[in-house]
Amino acid sequence: MRDIVPHPAPPSDTHCTPEQYDVMYRRSIEQPDAFWLEQAECLDWSRKPAKGGEWSFDPPQIAWFADGRLNLCHNAVDRHLPSRGDAKAFLFEPDDPSTPTRSLTYRELHAEVVRMANALKTLGVRKGDRVTIYMPMIVEGAVAMLACSRIGAVHSVVFGGFSPESIAGRIMDCESRFVITADEGLRGGKAVPLKANVDAALDLPGVAVDGVLVIPHTGADVPMRAGLDHWYADLASDADCPCEDMAAEDPLFILYTSGSTGKPKGVLHTTGGYAVWAAATFRYTFDYQPGEVFWCSADIGWVTGHTYVTYGPLLNGGTSLIFEGVPNYPDHGRFWQVIARHEVAIFYTAPTAIRALMREGSRWVTPHARSSLRLLGTVGEPINPEAWRWYHDVVGEGRCPVVDTWWQTETGGHMITTLPYAHDMKPGSAGRPFFGVEPLLVDAEGTPVTGDGEIEGNLCIARSWPGQARTVHGDHARFTEAYFSTFPGKYFTGDGARRDADGYWWITGRVDDVINVSGHRMGTAEVESALVLHPKVAEAAVVGYPHDIKGQGIYCYITLMEGNEGSDDLAAELRQWVRKEIGPIATPDHLHFTDGLPKTRSGKIMRRILRKIAENDYGALGDTSTLADPTLVDRLIEGRQND
């Protein structure tokens, strides 16, 4: 089923017509430096760059605009004051629709960012210091990011759903000495104990910080530790706080993301290249026009929230909506109510949310006015054509283009994406490469797969782009190993893909041990390490399996220590255990107790077999003769069928 939905006629003020795309894309590949230096002119530089990309992928060493200087907060906020100081920068919609909404003009945002930046300085934060941000989805979360970039501090935002153990790991890994948090967050009517989680993280062995800045949100009574915890109001000040002049390659933020092995990696982005990438992708992919309300439903704890809640919209002088709540509270019409209330023009969300809401039926959508909508977007995982159709036909009333945007934490912004008025749409395809992006497919040996017809393989990127991550914080060897060693000389994405004869790209999902649960990236190794910490668990092997709503679910095979038996109670206990160790997003969907795991004679777990059994696909188990105990497979299948 490969239908084509034609793109709407380009409006007169569109940023990119079909003809322009072809010319611009060709130029971005043939003259990348000239192209990107020109794009960089959309920003204010204290010293304009003369250099474009200076990079190698073998070994990886990446710089863009290296001789340029700028400040990202200046570009996102201060720069707009003369021209649109009274325009709205942020709109805020609270968790509970009956409580007040809020909005901030660029002038008000500037004042708030200065206050927070001063508070950070008083706390002792200096240029280059890492600051951990653990916040609910409220305006102050974005203000915290901007305040860090204003003073040249490097933010590390940790998603508010992560556990104290996960916060602690991230604080220690980047040696962050400061935390910004709130008393509590609210999600779906429930309080999230953010400050208490930070307290618990700081109580863990080996974790120590110099100061915690606490933003009051729900007004909960939270204990404050003398000398360590500070209420925001006590440190904030309106004193002048100039933007720190930064080199383009100075670090901007670290964001932890899951890989196929080990603990999450602290992916590091730098200032100039990221800013140009965030600004350009936001402008072209959403064809953003001044005055439009843009809503990205992602949390600022993920890269999507970094680039498309905070930086991309503000760099374009846009209006970005921040929503604290969830799609199904107080009812399944919540998203559409928010769109009607704030007259959202562009809505950007994940396929998992679309599928979940589609299941509840169109009757939740149609009572809410959607006439303000002009464009819809998706991100995070492949979207099945059925969900795409519902999004386009029902939510967008058949008149809004849908942009499917493929990208990663490591890419900083969109890489392969539909451009709304330049590309026809194929439901389920992420479209064509963004400017400057040269995707490449290779086979298992690393040989490029080429040809004019349909081709399939491992998705690599052949050349650097400005928004590319520069390293893994404190571990460049891991950066090299994770992204540049499988196929030397290329950036390996970890995804599989197909390119059709029309030049459209179809992402087929991860080909490594990363799974994608409700659009959240999860390393199977992380869940396994959490499980084996439990005293009754001997071994664990975790795989992804198809899940109607989440895209993929978490399937755990578990062997127990001598003398223990699997039971529903133990399964519940282990689910709870993983939630505590990592956070609710890692909650196992399925636990399968077994007396052994399928291993080769050399002791390597054969995950291929475990994946197939979890998928209920027993016909394609492949060669099982190399297993140390071939009879185990039958027992595993029996276990799966008896569930």
Ligand code: WTA
């Ligand atoms: C997946 C999120 C298909 C992909 C921005 C990628 C997608 C991983 C899409 C990165 C899409 C993201 N179609 N798959 N439009 N967008 N992915 O780092 O597997 O949280 O490698 O970044 O999400 O997840 P991350």
